[in-house]
Amino acid sequence: MEVNKSIISLTEFEDGQSGTIVSLNGGRNLTKRLADLGIRPGTMIIVLRQSLFSGPVQVEVSGSKLVLGRGLATKILVELK
Amino acid sequence: MNEDKRINVVLAGHGNTGKTSVFNYLTGLHQHTGNWAGKTIEKLEGTLYYKDYTIDVLDLPGIYSLTTLSVEELIAREYIIKQKPDVVINIVDSTNLERNLIFTLQLLELGCRVIVALNMIDIARKKGITIDIGKLQKILNTPVIPTIASRGTGLTDLMDQVIGLKEGKNDRGNLTYGKEIENCIRQLLIKLKDIELPYPDRWIAIKLLEKDNEILKTIRQINPEIVENTRCLEEKLEEIHGHDSSLVIADERSHLAAKITRETVTMAPHIKMTLNDWLDIITTHRFSGYLVMILIVGAMFFSVFSFGNWLSSALDNVFRGWHEWWNNNLGITIIAALGWSAIEGVLALVQIALPYIFPFYIFLYFLEEWGYMARISFLMDNLMHKMGIHGKGCISFIIGLGCNVPGCLSCRIMESRRERFITAVLVTLVPCSAVSVIVFGLVGKYVGLLWALGLYIFAIILIFIAGRISSRILPGEPVELIMPMPDYKTPNLKSILYQTWNALKEFIYIAAPIIIISGIVIQAINLAGWMPAISSFMSPVTVNWLGLPAITGILLIFGILRKELILVMLAAYLGTTEFAEVLTSQQMITLAVVSMFYVPCVATISVLWKEFGWKKALAVCIIEIVFAILLAGIVNRFLNLVF
Numbered sequence: 001m002e003v004n005k006s007i008i009s010l011t012e013f014e015d016g017q018s019g020t021i022v023s024l025n026g027g028r029n030l031t032k033r034l035a036d037l038g039i040r041p042g043t044m045i046i047v048l049r050q051s052l053f054s055g056p057v058q059v060e061v062s063g064s065k066l067v068l069g070r071g072l073a074t075k076i077l078v079e080l081k
Numbered sequence: 082m083n084e085d086k087r088i089n090v091v092l093a094g095h096g097n098t099g100k101t102s103v104f105n106y107l108t109g110l111h112q113h114t115g116n117w118a119g120k121t122i123e124k125l126e127g128t129l130y131y132k133d134y135t136i137d138v139l140d141l142p143g144i145y146s147l148t149t150l151s152v153e154e155l156i157a158r159e160y161i162i163k164q165k166p167d168v169v170i171n172i173v174d175s176t177n178l179e180r181n182l183i184f185t186l187q188l189l190e191l192g193c194r195v196i197v198a199l200n201m202i203d204i205a206r207k208k209g210i211t212i213d214i215g216k217l218q219k220i221l222n223t224p225v226i227p228t229i230a231s232r233g234t235g236l237t238d239l240m241d242q243v244i245g246l247k248e249g250k251n252d253r254g255n256l257t258y259g260k261e262i263e264n265c266i267r268q269l270l271i272k273l274k275d276i277e278l279p280y281p282d283r284w285i286a287i288k289l290l291e292k293d294n295e296i297l298k299t300i301r302q303i304n305p306e307i308v309e310n311t312r313c314l315e316e317k318l319e320e321i322h323g324h325d326s327s328l329v330i331a332d333e334r335s336h337l338a339a340k341i342t343r344e345t346v347t348m349a350p351h352i353k354m355t356l357n358d359w360l361d362i363i364t365t366h367r368f369s370g371y372l373v374m375i376l377i378v379g380a381m382f383f384s385v386f387s388f389g390n391w392l393s394s395a396l397d398n399v400f401r402g403w404h405e406w407w408n409n410n411l412g413i414t415i416i417a418a419l420g421w422s423a424i425e426g427v428l429a430l431v432q433i434a435l436p437y438i439f440p441f442y443i444f445l446y447f448l449e450e451w452g453y454m455a456r457i458s459f460l461m462d463n464l465m466h467k468m469g470i471h472g473k474g475c476i477s478f479i480i481g482l483g484c485n486v487p488g489c490l491s492c493r494i495m496e497s498r499r500e501r502f503i504t505a506v507l508v509t510l511v512p513c514s515a516v517s518v519i520v521f522g523l524v525g526k527y528v529g530l531l532w533a534l535g536l537y538i539f540a541i542i543l544i545f546i547a548g549r550i551s552s553r554i555l556p557g558e559p560v561e562l563i564m565p566m567p568d569y570k571t572p573n574l575k576s577i578l579y580q581t582w583n584a585l586k587e588f589i590y591i592a593a594p595i596i597i598i599s600g601i602v603i604q605a606i607n608l609a610g611w612m613p614a615i616s617s618f619m620s621p622v623t624v625n626w627l628g629l630p631a632i633t634g635i636l637l638i639f640g641i642l643r644k645e646l647i648l649v650m651l652a653a654y655l656g657t658t659e660f661a662e663v664l665t666s667q668q669m670i671t672l673a674v675v676s677m678f679y680v681p682c683v684a685t686i687s688v689l690w691k692e693f694g695w696k697k698a699l700a701v702c703i704i705e706i707v708f709a710i711l712l713a714g715i716v717n718r719f720l721n722l723v724f
Binding site for chain 1: 366466565566
């Protein structure tokens, strides 16, 4: 895969930045779980808030707010808008 | 009863959709809680009478999907398929339509009669979200009713629809997915024609393509050829879409949900910040968020404990009068003494439940309804993760500070069994209100407040270390936090009271028998005159290792009933509440350390037993006893250097 600088994991986003999900690097169960919540490649995602001491990330996907654990957020690769 | 006039309804939906409010509004006090057979997951059922019909309502656990990833999901799915309820009411959060629709689509796949309740429609309107209900109804081909459960709006419409659906025929067509998927489903349907299963064929086909473990297992037993066929179809699908076929289906659902949302929802641009937006920013901010959390939790404990101490001592005076009356009228006999210890168990329960647990639950459910609990989970996730559990576990810890029993029960909010167990074990180490009585009544009062606070910090460090160790040694992977962040909303008093009532009932059911029975047993041992023998038997530990008076052996046995008995019995045996006359500062601190950790109280043990089996409960007790004795002995030797 071509290395693209603007594709970064969700944890590297700053508050308020948004982008399109490119890939989910988790296992099948995790990916399914996320799909059930509407998080899949191609979805627009906004990072509302990163937390202190690299904790979880608060995001907004299709109008709903969600909190994603840090380990999970690193597995979500997003193309920065 | 006329069976035609009886309707079975289940409520299904995500958490935070107001499902419980709908349930409470519909069934009021005609509800009863139980457990799902063989599972420790709460089952809420209730009945309502409406227009000559008896409607049985079952509240399914709040879930995100109908794939079998968690116990709750499996329960919900099996119930809908096997029990075939007449109507499934899908409670949907109108402010998060798209996410909720993914679940609605899964319900529709099951082929059951579904009514969609668009709940919290008022909040959606306030946020500028307009939903074309007629169109949504047409696309889903199933009734859609707007509701505001907290006020009861729309719930009679909902019930009218339930009756209408029961009377009518279920001739709903299926929603269709993408062409290739429909093609695969069609091919599988031909193979599945001769198979007799309680599930609808189309649903089986979809689940096969989704690689659902349960269904694959079932079908492989009946006809392994079909599984082979599925494999071929899956490979084709995977070739076209470039990823796992289970994800192709999940993707398809979320595409469809997104498409339906686009066609039915119009959103006014977000113009100005509302009060709730500001609240959200302040309460989750990386600095002010923690400040607000400390203030809120601190205020909660301060008010609960002030109120509790006042009411508890008021009750104490009343009950003491009763004890005198009992002794005066029944005389001092063995039977009378044993009888009184049974009554004392009941009274003790009242004295814990009414002053502490009741107001505590009111606060907790208020914060939950308001939407604040999710903020705590968010703020604390990072720290909790270091103990191998995620942010939601912090809520159990907070509850555990009040009482370990509801603290352990609340571990059900954790997703996996492993996390439930770790959280429950750590909760047993959280100093509950009874332990606080000892710490502050003994160490705080006679040694110094700083020492008492130091003991709390010590407990926090220990819990942290215990969490790190248990998450290392217990097999399994930690679960990542995935949690919808609800908007703040005005809490509904009725709903808070119902939930408090249910929680209180559960607490009493669990705690009452064990407290009463073990109270009688210990009193019998006492009356038989075995206590001095026991305390001298324990003296190598209590006197030699811990440096405490021999009498503490007895205290620690009574303490298993309720921790604060350690202090109460100490006063009774010594005939004074001036503990400084009989214990040195060093002994007080050592005794407090033992009391904090040595064993969970009987009521907590019974929760561990119920939730995790007797083996694990016993193991936790033994480990904690050994650990607390070792620890307190070391603390004792360390204190030698200080005092």
